[in-house]
Amino acid sequence: MNRDEIAAAVDAVVPGARADLERLVRIPSVWADPAHADDTEASAALVAxxxxxxxxxxxxILRADxxxxxxxxxxxAPEGQPTVLLYAHHDVQPTGGDExxxxxxxEPTERDGRLYGRGAADDKAGVLTHLAVLRAYDGRPPVGVTLFIEGEEESGSPTLPALLREHHDLLAADxxxxADAANPAVDVPALTTSLRGLVDLVVEVSVLEHPVHSGVYGGPIGDALTALVHTLASLHDEKGEVAVAGLRRNTGTDAAGVDVGEEQFRAEVGLLDGVELIGSGTVAERTTQAAAISVLGIDAPTVASSSNVLLPRARAVVSVRLAPGEDxxxxxxxxADHLRAHVPWGSHIEVEPHxxxxxxxxxxxxxxxxDAARAAFAEAYGNAVVEMGIGGSIPFIAEFARTFPGAAVLVTGVGDPASRWHGIDESLSLEMFGTGARAEAFLLDELRRR
Incomplete structure (x- = not known):
């Protein structure tokens, strides 16, 4: 097939792929939640x-450990042609609150050219992009193809190393x-060139053996939650810069890729009026080339269940994104050393990996x-490819690179800034879904030619 014929074939199969994407989105495959283990099995069965x-x-359908x-x-692969491994994952994040x-x-729902639903973008769209391309080629791709759809990426891919070891020859590719990344705009394709790392810590602060009355004993004795808040507040300075000495920040690099203005960024993320951005540097530098620290959760009584006692202990999860090049x-x-050094009032502190x-x-x-990807994607999207870092972490990419050191790794995707991956009202641009499938089909053809 020539490129016009490939494009027409993709366009013909996209409606069916969209329908199957909706079938897949209806399965709540939240592998991280044991209550949805059967749903994840059902999701894998549908993909198979x-x-x-x-x-x-x-x-x-494979698994390890x-x-x-x-x-x-x-x-x-046809004789003389390379083998391409097409990766995506069928598990999804929790909803964050259905209400x-x-x-x-x-329940996948279309509004204004976007398909809303958990996993509609991350990453069931990646699954159906691959399947749409294979359908466009009528199950006879011009190069060898290994389709690999993982089921635990949103949990950090803990058993992927074992899976790659056990099935090394089956998964080997050139x-x-x-397909688990995003583009800077619906009509601008990107190749992801760097990713931040991730470490999480659980911090527990203790001050008492048991709760005591806040009126009788409050004053000379602090409470654990306040001590924890003081400790957590030390992670940033007054401008919001990460205050942990020694963490890497890359400067003078073009790996950040396309920058967006502050106003556009504020609008994309839904930042409230008057809330300031923290840190320094361009938005792209801050989101892709510097460390970022967030507190993701605290164990303490809720407002509704609180009472007039001094809390003996409190704990939190601290999440740290790491700049490329960091260990x-x-x-x-x-x-961990910073947290231990900044706990106030002699409070006891324990810091453990999470x-x-x-x-x-x-x-x-x-x-x-x-080179093939740049040519194929530019042809499909009508715009040149942007090479950019992303702030998220995809642990398995390093694992693929270690396991198959001779393979070229291309990180693409069909998300865009409005997709809200992991957030409320996650969505997929249906226009980009079709264009992304066309780009991947062109890529396989370009690899055949080269």
Whole structure:
């Protein structure tokens, strides 16, 4: 097929792919929640069914170390052609509160050219982008294809290393296309070139053996929650700069990619009137090339259940995003030491790792696979490809690079700034969904030509 024929074939299959995306979004595959384990199994089964209908040599549901189900389907390479691994994940984040959504999170709903629903963008759109491309080629792609749809990415991919080891030969590829990132605009394609790392810590502050009356004893004795708040407040200075000494910040680099003005950024994230941005540097530098620290949760009585006692202990989860080039384990130690040094009033403090850690990563964008991607994506979108860092963390990218050191890793996706990944009212631009499928179909053809 020539490019016009490929584009027409993609356009013909996109409506069906959109319908199957809606089927997949209706399955609440929140693997992180044990209550949705069966839903995640059902999600994997549907992906396997959709892939199996396209005539692969094999399709399997695999897992390692009791992890989530992953789907692997293979179309062997024609003689002399490379093999491309197409990655996405079918698990999703919790909703964050169903009642906060404009429409039910697991009932896909179209509004103003966007499809709303949990996973509509992250990352079930990636799954159906890959399947749409395979459908456009009628199950006979011009290069070898291994479809790999993971089931626990939103939990940090804890069993992925074992899965890659156990099925190394099955998953080996010359090019790895990871459809789990975003573009700066609906009509501007991007290749992600760097990702921040991630470490989480649980901090517990203790001041008493048991609760005591706040009126009788308050004054000479502080409470644990106030001590914890003082400790957490030390993580930033008065301008909002991260105050942990030794954490890396990259300057003088173009890896941040496209910057957006402050007003556009405020509008995209929904920042309230009068709330200031924190830190310094461009928005892109702050979101992709510098450390960021957030408090994600606190264990303490709710307002409704509180009483007039001094709390003996309180704890919080501290999440730290790391600049590319940082060592995650060393950074975790720096933050832990800072917290211990800044707890007030001699309060007792314990700092422990929470979940796994994700190393930051920077991709090398030289080589024929990247040249092919730039050409294919620019043709599909009508705009040149932007190379950009993203502030999020995708731990498994480093794992793929370590396991398959000879493979070119391309990080793409069909999200945009309005997609609200992980947030309330997550959505997918239906225009970008079609364009992204066309771009990936062109990429396979470009790799065949090269």
């Amino acid at each position: 069914e959709l892939a199996g209908a396209l005539g692969p040599e094999s399709v399997e 009791g992890g989530a189900p992953a789907v692997v389907a293979r179309w062997p 906060l959504w404009t429409s039910p999170p697991f 090019v790895i296309v990871i 995650a384990e060393a950074a975790r130690d720096l933050v 979940l796994g850690l994700a190393e930051p990563f920077r991709l090398d964008t030289d080589g024929s696979a990247y």
